[in-house]
Amino acid sequence: MRILVTGGAGFIGSHLVDVLIKNKHKVCIIDNLSTGLKENVNQKATFYNLDIRDKKILEIFKKEKPEVIFHVAAQINLKKSIEDPFLDADINILGSLNLLECCKKYGVKKFIFSSSGGAIYGEAKIIPTPEEHPTHPTSPYGLTKLAIEKYLDIYHQQHGLNFIALRYANVYGPRQNINPEVGGVIAIFVQNLLENKPCIINGDGTQTCDYVYIDDVVNANLSALKSNAVGVYNVGTGIETSVNQIFKSIIMFLKLSPKKMYGPPIKGEVQKSALDWKKIRKELRWRPKIDLDKGLKLTVDWFKNNN
Numbered sequence: 001m002r003i004l005v006t007g008g009a010g011f012i013g014s015h016l017v018d019v020l021i022k023n024k025h026k027v028c029i030i031d032n033l034s035t036g037l038k039e040n041v042n043q044k045a046t047f048y049n050l051d052i053r054d055k056k057i058l059e060i061f062k063k064e065k066p067e068v069i070f071h072v073a074a075q076i077n078l079k080k081s082i083e084d085p086f087l088d089a090d091i092n093i094l095g096s097l098n099l100l101e102c103c104k105k106y107g108v109k110k111f112i113f114s115s116s117g118g119a120i121y122g123e124a125k126i127i128p129t130p131e132e133h134p135t136h137p138t139s140p141y142g143l144t145k146l147a148i149e150k151y152l153d154i155y156h157q158q159h160g161l162n163f164i165a166l167r168y169a170n171v172y173g174p175r176q177n178i179n180p181e182v183g184g185v186i187a188i189f190v191q192n193l194l195e196n197k198p199c200i201i202n203g204d205g206t207q208t209c210d211y212v213y214i215d216d217v218v219n220a221n222l223s224a225l226k227s228n229a230v231g232v233y234n235v236g237t238g239i240e241t242s243v244n245q246i247f248k249s250i251i252m253f254l255k256l257s258p259k260k261m262y263g264p265p266i267k268g269e270v271q272k273s274a275l276d277w278k279k280i281r282k283e284l285r286w287r288p289k290i291d292l293d294k295g296l297k298l299t300v301d302w303f304k305n306n307n
């Protein structure tokens with residue numbers, strides 16, 4: 001198939017592109033390299049260094065004629081979304097609408113969206129949280145994810161665009177960003193420990209979330225590509241793990257014994273979360289296959305070899 005991946009130079013997008021290319025799809029990428037890296041871009045993909053808000057993306061649709069869009073690009077910095085909600089909405093909402101209008105114009109069949117379970121449910125009453133749980137975003141970033149899901153529903157009703165929104169848990173694995181603003185806690189801890197730098201645990205470290213390995217997330221996207229379903233699906237493991245536990249496991253794999261250091265809690269951080277994945281198991285036949293021990297080992301090994 002002819003496939004367009006936005007954010008294909010980033011952590012999740014680049015892994016997805018690699019597998020799509022391995023599966024013989026013709027892939028093009030739109031990424032402005034704001035947090036992504038050129039070195040992540042698969043050589044066999046056509047790369048457009050462009051912002052998703054740019055009107056020139058219409059020309060890319062005209063030329064590449066994509067049948068399916070994986071919309072992975074986003075402003076992902078939670079703190080920035082609180083400080084500058086205009087910029088966040090501009091990239092995440094208007095950028096997505098720019099893509100949706102191109103889909104409408106060029107008759108794209110399907111839109112697979114990288115949404116966020118962690119950012120949409122807020123402090124949930126039921127854990128693991130199912131899709132029908134009320135949503136209560138605690139940041140503009142989470143709200144933009146929810147807004148795009150709703151726009152997708154409207155484009156489906158009004159223009160027949162099929163869509164799947166994948167509400168990811170906390171994704172981790174090789175190539176994840178180590179920048180404290182946009183990176184994941186696992187990538188940041190592993191890199192800091194390898195460089196003998198301190199790891200700061202925000203709050204008391206008992207806050208939990210659901211960690212899902214990158215290969216499982218890529219497989220969820222492939223299941224979405226194959227399926228005729230339309231709707232929103234959680235992509236997680238259903239298991240809560242605390243930051244203290246993550247730290248303990250990483251130092252065990254690295255055979256280190258640094259002192260734990262605690263910092264102030266992050267304002268607005270959800271204290272407990274895990275996603276129920278029964279719906280995606282039943283309807284898209286997806287299940288997480290890599291448990292945290294295996295995923296952490298794969299991640300630690302990758303960071304060790306890429307330092």
Ligand SMILES: NC(=O)c1ccc[n+]([C@@H]2O[C@H](COP(=O)([O-])OP(=O)(O)OC[C@H]3O[C@@H](n4cnc5c(N)ncnc54)[C@H](O)[C@@H]3O)[C@@H](O)[C@H]2O)c1
Nearest residue numbers: 007009010011012031032033034035036051052073074171
């Ligand atoms: N990593 C996670 O734990 C997680 C959890 C839930 C949802 N998500 C979602 O998954 C997606 C990918 O996240 P990631 O962790 O790979 O982040 P990432 O920063 O590695 O990837 C995002 C990519 O989008 C690109 N980008 C950003 N703004 C752009 C713009 N205006 N125009 C074009 N390209 C732009 C960046 O350069 C980058 O390559 C995001 O939509 C994010 O919200 C991630």
